[in-house]
Amino acid sequence: MHTLALLLILGALSSPAQTTAFTGARVLDSAGRRWTDNAVIVVRDGRVEAIGPASRVRVPRDAQVKSLAGQYIIPGLVAAHVHVSAVQGTRPPAYTMENTLRQLGVYARYGITTVWSLGGEQDPAFKAREMQNTPTLDRARIYLAGDVITGKTPDEARQMVAKVAALKPDVIKIRVDDNLGANPKMQPEVYRAVIDEAHKRGLRVAAHIFYLDDAKELLRAGADMIAHSVRDKEIDDEFVALMRKRNVPYCPTLTREVSAFVYESTPAFFADPLFLREADRDVVARLQEPQRQEAMRKAVSAQRYKAGLEIAKRNLKRASNAGLLIAMGTDSGAFADRFQGYFEHLEMEMMAESGLSPVQVLRASTIDAGLAMRVPGAGTLTKGTWADFVALERDPLADVRNTRSILGVWIAGNPVAHAR
Ligand SMILES: [Zn+2]
DSSP states (O other): OHHHHHHHHHHHHHOOOOEEEEEEEEEEOTTSSOEEEEEEEEEETTEEEEEEETTTOOOOTTOEEEEOTTOEEEEOEEEEEEOOOSOBTTBOOOOOHHHHHHHHHHHHHTTEEEEEEOSOOOHHHHHHHHTOSSTTOOSOEEEEOOSOBOOSSHHHHHHHHHHHHTTOOSSEEEEOOOTTTTSOOOOHHHHHHHHHHHHHTTOOEEEEOOSHHHHHHHHHTTOOEEOSOOOSSOOOHHHHHHHHHTTOOBOOOHHHHHHHHGGGSOOGGGGOHHHHTTSOHHHHHHTTOHHHHHHHHHOHHHHHHHHHHHHHHHHHHHHHHTTOOBOOOOOBTSSTTSOTTHHHHHHHHHHHHTTOOHHHHHHHTTHHHHHHHTOTTTTOOOTTSBOOEEEESSOTTTOGGGGGOEEEEEETTEEOOOOO
């Protein structure tokens, strides 16, 4: 009783209504094309109260002032396809609150302040989502799908949608893929039932796909998000038209393919300090074992996914040229070798390699990913949004790899610790 009272008092003392004014920064305009120099961001109770040039935005008298002079401020990055999972390095998997918050901390330290976890989330992830609308937040925000819908018959699938929908997920997830012929694919009558049942319950459906023909059939059936690249052939006008009709987002997840073959040798990024800052050392050591690397080199699937990546990159450029809504996503976290946070930066670099401009990559990784997720305010910094942002040393519009020059990350205006 006494302890509880004391904790309540301490809690109240440590979180008074607080106003912070970030000054001297360069902030991106809402189109993500130009910098406003010497800008002020006023944050009150975790949200942006005002943002703009110092000539227009006054620093409130009661504000704590924090100078970000000369730094490039972008909205917190948004990843529209990740997995906050049971994985914890080489230790046995455990879907615990501790492990969930650990992963959301890793994303945050890399500047990924909002993630859409697309399938397999358990109770701790749902709890983390319920707890995140608070001005004291200092880890990434999570939105989720819950269990991926399976089922051999339309009835089974509908029952499963009902069960998952009862937990109030943000989206329903299905997989329509045979994993290069290794297992049976979800049948059209089953996924049509899933989509119908989800829509009846006001939920959208994100579809894992590999083949162009499946993607088209899913779009005709009403699927609301294409959660991976088309990887068997180049996308065509029919696909583009189907996507455009309902502005369905396209999520490339190029790094998912990378993880399928890159550990056939030791990847260059294993020497990157930004990678090593968070990467699990046991996992990194395991991926360098010669027999493991040799097994991956010899795996037929690895070589097929490597070829698939080249098609995926061309398709991303085509999708972008056609004006489709592109949402950055990686599939990071599904396995220990898909490194959360770092893979998002690798993904953005690969999107640029595919031919997208830095403006296009940044939009796909902020405002457009937020639009894809339909999370109001995600990936933007305007009056009323949560003050989630990243301060960079170098200009990401000059080179998108400069999103790695992180000087600081703020979530709801709170600094995210970088040290481990
Ligand atoms: Zn996934």
